[in-house]
């Protein structure tokens with residue numbers, strides 16, 4: 356089975372083999388090793404960072420329209436290659452082909468979006484004590500960015516950093532995740548074919564604790580743009596011995612509140628989609644659901660039925676399946692642990708709870724979408740990020756209680772509400788302590804609007820204009836003007 360892209364890494368404008376140890380890539384739907392590539396050596400990492408540093412002044416000095424043109428061309432190439440790139444993603448990550456195709460299309464849109472934003476970066480003129488002074492506030496690109504991302508969205512999570520960083524005038528060294536390196540390398544091919552100048556983007560391969568750690572610690576890295584787990588985010592923060600700009604997009608533990616006025620069918624549809632899509636391996640997946648007591652039993656019945664109806668398959672064989680394989684054994688193990696913990700503490704299993712039956716599922720990492728009812732706050736499913744196809748449900752008696760339950764989390768990434776009454780919507784959206792709140796829909800992240808976490812879910816924003824501004828330093832230039840010669 357071919358990945359459709361070579362395992363060469365991009366360093367200083369050249370595609371070369373890594374000199375480090377081999378990294379095997381598995382198809383999580385079959386358990387087969389489908390490809391191998393070599394990690395980079397520490398020497399190659401050094402060459403990549405040096406190349407990014409050397410390329411920075413010229414890239415930063417280019418007129419924004421020129422950077423925008425490269426981004427547009429890259430987006431066009433991504434779209435042209437979407438079918439192949441989606442196939443690569445499905446083979447290494449497990450999500451069904453149509454869903455992978457959708458992610459590649461959104462990657463192309465990300466390049467186009469930041470191509471437009473690149474030319475709209477404005478400063479400010481600030482009034483001073485006298486009109487002889489002017490304070491100009493201008494934006495300048497930060498410098499060399501280390502971009503590190505996880506495997507659940509192998510294209511988009513690189514794309515948000517890459518497109519925004521390039522638009523701003525930064526250069527980048529990217530370390531894609533171990534499980535899904537080929538999608539990241541395929542993005543690199545689009546960039547170089549679109550005419551990327553040498554060194555502006557470098558794409559490595561290797562383990563996080565080894566190459567990732569060396570990259571973020573490198574003294575020539577000015578900013579770290581990281582998406583991943585809380586554990587690694589905190590490790591990165593603690594391991595820095597010099598000052599660097601830091602964006603951390605970390606884990607979630609996202610609640611859905613369904614009020615008495617909600618459209619029940621819409622709420623169930625939204626819950627089934629956002630709890631289980633990508634096998635629940637989404638930072639903004641719905642992990643825990645609080646339902647108004649009068650709707651509780653009908654909601655449970657319909658959610659269990661909706662979960663049972665979702666089609667699970669090897670996403671290459673059935674591109675339109677709702678769910679594919681989980682990306683590796685780790686999130687599956689954690690899902691089973693959270694399930695066992697919930698059951699041991701008295702939760703009621705109303706859907707799923709085991710792997711699907713059949714020969715097609717014996718070797719891959721599959722699990723049926725699982726719903727636990729009557730959950731309590733002490734259960735792991737209600738208090739920790741599962742990152743798997745498991746959701747816990749509990750009833751509430753009034754909206755104040757719903758807010759308290761929803762906010763009782765260390766995380767603050769996204770929350771969801773289904774409600775028809777405006778008063779309920781207003782009450783909840785004003786009080787839910789999360790970076791995004793989606794009401795009567797479950798698509799909290801769109802490219803036009805800022806996306807980021809609160810509390811332990813991170814710092815900084817991606818998406819939107821705010822996602823671009825993360826890649827700039829501000830400079831205050833204060834000028835005193837004298838009267839022109841000859842004027843008193």
Ligand code: NAD
Pocket residue numbers: 503504505506507508512530531532533561562563564565566567568569571582583584585586587588590591603604605606607637638740742768808812813
């Ligand atoms: P992870 O933290 O294990 O790995 C993420 C990346 O960090 C990988 O590329 C890995 O190689 C690298 N890495 C690991 N150790 C490192 C180190 N010491 N120094 C530098 N880099 C290192 O996360 P994961 O298991 O791949 O992804 C799942 C997590 O990502 C979940 O917690 C999920 O919520 C989170 N996530 C957050 C968002 C968001 O936008 N907030 C989006 C997607 C995923």
